[in-house]
Amino acid sequence: MDSIIVKGGTELHGQIHIAGAKNAALTLMPVTLLTDEPLTLTNTPRLSDIRTMAQLLSSLGAEVTALNDGRVVALSSHGLTSTRADYDIVRKMRASNLVLGPLLAREGRAVVSLPGGCAIGARPMDIHTTALEALGAEIELKDGYLHAVAKSGLKGAVVPLRFASVGATENVLMAATLAKGTTVIENAAKEPEIVDLASCLRRMGAQIEGDGTGRIEIQGVDRLSGATHPVVTDRIELGTYMLAPVIAGGEVECVGGRLDLVAAFAEKLDMAGVQVEETPVGLKVRRANGRPRAVDVVTEPFPGFPTDLQAQMMAMLCTAEGKSVLEERIFENRFMHAPELMRMGADIEVQGGTATVRGVERLKGAPVMATDLRASVSLILAGLAAEGETQVNRVYHLDRGYEHVEEKLSAVGAHIERVQGS
Numbered sequence: 001m002d003s004i005i006v007k008g009g010t011e012l013h014g015q016i017h018i019a020g021a022k023n024a025a026l027t028l029m030p031v032t033l034l035t036d037e038p039l040t041l042t043n044t045p046r047l048s049d050i051r052t053m054a055q056l057l058s059s060l061g062a063e064v065t066a067l068n069d070g071r072v073v074a075l076s077s078h079g080l081t082s083t084r085a086d087y088d089i090v091r092k093m094r095a096s097n098l099v100l101g102p103l104l105a106r107e108g109r110a111v112v113s114l115p116g117g118c119a120i121g122a123r124p125m126d127i128h129t130t131a132l133e134a135l136g137a138e139i140e141l142k143d144g145y146l147h148a149v150a151k152s153g154l155k156g157a158v159v160p161l162r163f164a165s166v167g168a169t170e171n172v173l174m175a176a177t178l179a180k181g182t183t184v185i186e187n188a189a190k191e192p193e194i195v196d197l198a199s200c201l202r203r204m205g206a207q208i209e210g211d212g213t214g215r216i217e218i219q220g221v222d223r224l225s226g227a228t229h230p231v232v233t234d235r236i237e238l239g240t241y242m243l244a245p246v247i248a249g250g251e252v253e254c255v256g257g258r259l260d261l262v263a264a265f266a267e268k269l270d271m272a273g274v275q276v277e278e279t280p281v282g283l284k285v286r287r288a289n290g291r292p293r294a295v296d297v298v299t300e301p302f303p304g305f306p307t308d309l310q311a312q313m314m315a316m317l318c319t320a321e322g323k324s325v326l327e328e329r330i331f332e333n334r335f336m337h338a339p340e341l342m343r344m345g346a347d348i349e350v351q352g353g354t355a356t357v358r359g360v361e362r363l364k365g366a367p368v369m370a371t372d373l374r375a376s377v378s379l380i381l382a383g384l385a386a387e388g389e390t391q392v393n394r395v396y397h398l399d400r401g402y403e404h405v406e407e408k409l410s411a412v413g414a415h416i417e418r419v420q421g422s
């Protein structure tokens with residue numbers, strides 16, 4: 001397994017190009033199942049999760065072709081040969097469950113493995129299944145698989161979500177585009193990836209209103225046409241790289257960054273004394289003077305502070321002036337980066353879903369390891385300003401969600417390299 005070695009202590013200067021959003025691409029790719037016409041996605045990120053989704057869709061009989069070095073993905077599913085998403089793929093990537101809604105809408109049936117637990121939590125699917133049952137699906141759990149059928153097709157309905165689940169909103173939104181009649185999703189997730197999915201579906205002829213708000217209304221149509229759609233900028237990669245100059249010092253311009261995608265996060269940076277400036281090509285970030293100030297963070301569904309930036313924010317707060325309290329309200333176990341940061345000299349106290357960080361002058365490099373994608377990148381960020389060398393192991397987590405992280409950071413002056421594992 002590869003490792004990444006970071007030598008701390010150099011300020012960062014220059015530009016980092018932000019890629020298309022992993023979490024948008026992972027819901028846009030299954031859209032191909034809703035039509036037999038070609039769907040082309042541009043600005044797709046080059047990540048292992050995208051390849052995993054391509055593998056899953058191919059196993060269902062879709063054709064998926066990466067073009068232009070993976071920046072374009074061409075998909076088409078004339079005739080599906082299977083409606084089963086196997087455990088060995090789903091357990092690798094929970095987003096595989098996003099084929100459930102489209103398969104039900106297109107084929108009237110689906111067999112999708114439950115993902116099983118993952119490092120950050122149990123990740124149940126009850127909100128997905130309750131919502132799809134409201135549209136007329138019958139779903140039962142048998143030997144770890146959800147067996148779903150919609151004998152007489154899906155029918156529009158009012159679908160209240162008990163929690164604004166991103167994935168459940170996406171599954172229902174995709175399924176409802178071909179359901180008979182009107183569907184209203186109540187307490188829908190408002191993430192930018194939902195808006196991106198809706199805008200792609202509208203290009204294909206879907207009738208959707210209210211995406212980005214808590215109430216989405218969909219008029220079912222008989223069929224969808226193909227389309228070409230650009231994947232929205234990755235707000236989590238953006239937030240991650242915005243923190244790099246805050247931790248290491250210097251000034252970095254995140255090309256493609258949009259303030260509206262990271263408003264709650266940018267507000268916290270402002271409170272910490274960080275300068276974020278909108279430029280014609282993106283967002284320029286620098287530490288105003290010396291160490292950033294401590295701030296408190298509570299993770300919430302969009303437009304609140306994103307849980308996917310919590311670990312990275314904690315890495316920054318480890319060397320901020322003062323005490324910060326971070327509350328993780330989305331996942332039940334998303335502080336696994338904390339013990340690793342403590343190995344680097346951070347002063348962190350974790351009590352259930354709350355972590356208290358007391359800033360120290362400087363962290364010390366150490367061999368560290370993380371068990372999820374965002375925790376991994378938070379350790380790289382911490383290493384940028386730590387004294388000495390930090391070796392982050394198990395970087396396959398990183399490659400799921402960050403394309404060429406060592407290239408992007410070394411291009412702005414970081415001393416970072418990938419070491420082939422044994």
Ligand code: EPZ
Binds near residue numbers: 026128129164374401
């Ligand atoms: C999406 O996961 C993202 N993944 C996650 O990003 C992100 O952290 C999450 O949304 C929250 O923003 C993709 O988009 C591929 P949820 P998702 O359904 O859809 C519970 C990353 O690092 N829940 O909004 O799975 C669930 O356990 C990943 O890129 C149920 O209880 O998130 C969690 O505690 C990590 N029952 C909370 O809701 C359900 O049926 C939020 O989950 C569904 C979810």
